[in-house]
Amino acid sequence: MTSSESFIPFNKPYMSGNETTYMLEAHQRGQLAGNGPFTQRCQSWLEEKTGCTKALLTHSCTAALEMAALLIDLQAGDEVIMPSYTFVSTANAFVLRGATPVFIDIRADTLNMDEKLIEAAITDKTKAIVVVHYAGVSCAMDRIMELADQYDLFVIEDAAQGVMSTYQGKALGGIGHLAAFSFHETKNVISGEGGALLINDGRFAERAEILWEKGTNRSSFFRGEVDKYTWVDIGSSFLPGELIAAFLWAQLQHADAITERRLNIWHTYHKAFETLEGKGILRRPIIPSDCQHNAHMYYLLLNSQTERAAFISTMKAHNILSVFHYVPLHLAPAGLSHCRTSGKLANTEQLSDCIVRLPLWPDIEEQQQRVIDQSLKSLQNR
Ligand SMILES: *Cc1c(COP(=O)(O)O)cnc(C)c1O
Numbered sequence: 344m345t346s347s348e349s350f351i352p353f354n355k356p357y358m359s360g361n362e363t364t365y366m367l368e369a370h371q372r373g374q375l376a377g378n379g380p381f382t383q384r385c386q387s388w389l390e391e392k393t394g395c396t397k398a399l400l401t402h403s404c405t406a407a408l409e410m411a412a413l414l415i416d417l418q419a420g421d422e423v424i425m426p427s428y429t430f431v432s433t434a435n436a437f438v439l440r441g442a443t444p445v446f447i448d449i450r451a452d453t454l455n456m457d458e459k460l461i462e463a464a465i466t467d468k469t470k471a472i473v474v475v476h477y478a479g480v481s482c483a484m485d486r487i488m489e490l491a492d493q494y495d496l497f498v499i500e501d502a503a504q505g506v507m508s509t510y511q512g513k514a515l516g517g518i519g520h521l522a523a524f525s526f527h528e529t530k531n532v533i534s535g536e537g538g539a540l541l542i543n544d545g546r547f548a549e550r551a552e553i554l555w556e557k558g559t560n561r562s563s564f565f566r567g568e569v570d571k572y573t574w575v576d577i578g579s580s581f582l583p584g585e586l587i588a589a590f591l592w593a594q595l596q597h598a599d600a601i602t603e604r605r606l607n608i609w610h611t612y613h614k615a616f617e618t619l620e621g622k623g624i625l626r627r628p629i630i631p632s633d634c635q636h637n638a639h640m641y642y643l644l645l646n647s648q649t650e651r652a653a654f655i656s657t658m659k660a661h662n663i664l665s666v667f668h669y670v671p672l673h674l675a676p677a678g679l680s681h682c683r684t685s686g687k688l689a690n691t692e693q694l695s696d697c698i699v700r701l702p703l704w705p706d707i708e709e710q711q712q713r714v715i716d717q718s719l720k721s722l723q724n725r
Pocket residue numbers: 402403404405406429430432433475501503504524525526527536537538
């Protein structure tokens with residue numbers, strides 16, 4: 344059966360309208376390589392918005408996490424505590440350095456790493472805790488920073504989904520020693536592929552710039568601090584060109600408006616599913632009172648994998664795309680060979696089977712009622 348109803352995609356990249364103007368401006372200025380005026384504007388904006396010491400644009404959140412793993416000087420055999428319920432890059436960036444991700448379970452309310460399980464996972468090889476702020480809702484950062492302090496560990500925020508979210512009034516990305524943002528087209532603020540490394544512990548600032556610029560001191564040279572630039576450390580090409588930064592600048596200028604629109608859409612969904620939650624048909628997201636989120640995602644937790652599969656296929660038959668993720672990393676082939684678990688990951692395994700994500704993007708407003716009506720129908724006629 345094919346539906347005559349128009350197609351509603353899961354995601355549609357937002358455009359502010361100024362992206363191409365700024366890209367042309369970069370070309371007319373004659374600099375398309377990285378670290379030009381648009382890169383600097385974006386980085387200053389990120390520094391102001393998060394309060395971080397230094398922000399560096401990268402090709403992706405993945406690349407920023409790889410830089411973080413280099414900066415904390417991970418050695419083969421070191422351990423890094425993280426959730427298994429996350430995107431592969433959270434683990435891969437550390438596996439690339441020969442470190443072992445140690446997975447702990449998530450909380451049933453936020454689907455974030457359960458901070459009560461961290462202490463039991465710490466060994467004398469543990470070097471860092473990598474937190475993932477799922478759906479842009481913060482992990483329990485006060486407790487996590489306290490543990491890091493007590494055991495002398497680094498905290499790295501995978502804040503890929505957390506741009507414009509806060510925890511106790513503090514911007515996500517501005518709390519751990521290091522943090523990574525994503526500007527991938529599926530995130531809130533985008534540049535196609537893109538990301539940023541945020542440095543909150545000033546000790547890393549100088550070396551981060553060197554790793555970023557292929558292991559050279561070119562950034563110091565540009566500032567006139569040294570009279571020539573040369574190879575001084577390991578590094579790679581982590582910086583994007585000015586076209587990406589120009590596109591991103593147009594988006595950052597609209598970051599408040601994007602967040603507001605997404606929050607409105609999020610709240611419309613939230614209200615619409617309240618009754619079904621009351622009937623035990625689903626569970627809605629839970630936002631702790633000290634977290635202000637950015638409406639990165641609206642998800643429902645259904646009662647089983649079978650109910651989820653039925654929901655997704657009914658929606659699809661009506662031309663509406665809903666999706667799920669993640670295959671827990673500890674069950675994935677590479678996870679089995681490179682990682683280990685600490686304790687049972689019961690919430691991870693159960694919740695990843697039951698989650699479904701609904702379309703959420705600025706401009707969906709006029710079609711959102713159709714998504715809601717069809718969802719309610721699909722769920723009530725199970
Ligand atoms: C999207 C995402 C990433 C990867 O971001 P890229 O910019 O595509 O590298 C990493 N971690 C989480 C939690 C993500 O959601």
